Amino acid sequence: MTPTEQDIAFRRYFDASYPRVKAYLANVLDTNLHVDDIAQEVYIKLWNKWDTLDHSLNTDPYLFTIVRHTIISYFRSAKTRKTVVLRESSEEEHAQEESASERIQQKEYIQVYEQTLSNIQMDKQRCFRLHWDGGLTYRQIAEKEGISVKTVERYIREIKHILRSRLDVKTLYVILLIRLFT
CATH class of the missing domain: 1.10.1740.10 (RNA polymerase sigma factor, region 2, helix turn helix motif)
Known part of the structure; x- marks a missing residue:
């Protein structure tokens, strides 16, 4: 066929x-x-x-x-x-169009996210941004940065841990959605 x-x-x-x-x-x-x-x-x-x-x-x-x-x-x-305990995002938030106040809140979320990332070591930050923003795999990042895949995994794991400790899961999810669709 x-x-x-x-x-x-x-x-x-x-x-x-x-x-x-x-x-x-x-x-x-x-x-x-x-x-x-x-x-x-x-x-x-x-x-x-x-x-x-x-x-x-x-x-x-x-x-x-x-x-x-x-x-x-x-x-x-x-x-x-009961295998994963995460807060659900309300369906109402996803169904409604963004109002002006929601856009302001989104900017605040991104600001907190960016401030948190700016306090992280540059090479770790660069690896995280290549993965999150650039969509690169750990292997691609390792080749590009000249480091091992395990180092890339460790950097990204550490940054995720830092972000989760400073931002709640819902905020992180909102930031992910904002960054993907803008």
Whole structure:
């Protein structure tokens, strides 16, 4: 069976977007155990809607809406299984458009995040930003910075720990969403 144009277009989009989705999931989830499963679920949902999408428009916002909803479903099911204890973001926040006060609050969140990061050693900060903002894998960062993959893992783990200790989970989640969609 030869692939259709739709199959080829989806494969190209998958290849281009999968590293960013996986990096985003790794940052949101405390464990990497479910990252691949959730990413797979996201792309199955996207594939089921692929033929109804207008491909002349940017598909990324729709993709990350699916990611967000899948993460929320994951957190809900994890909470009911009592395997992960995380606060759920209210659906109301996700459904409403941002008001002026929400935008101000978002700026404050980002300001706290940036201030926290600015107090961290530059090489650690650079690795974290390459992973979080740039979507690079640990291996890619290690090659780019000339350090070991284990060092990159340690740097990112330390920064995540610092951020979690200074910012609550909900704030971190909001910052992640803001940075992804702006």
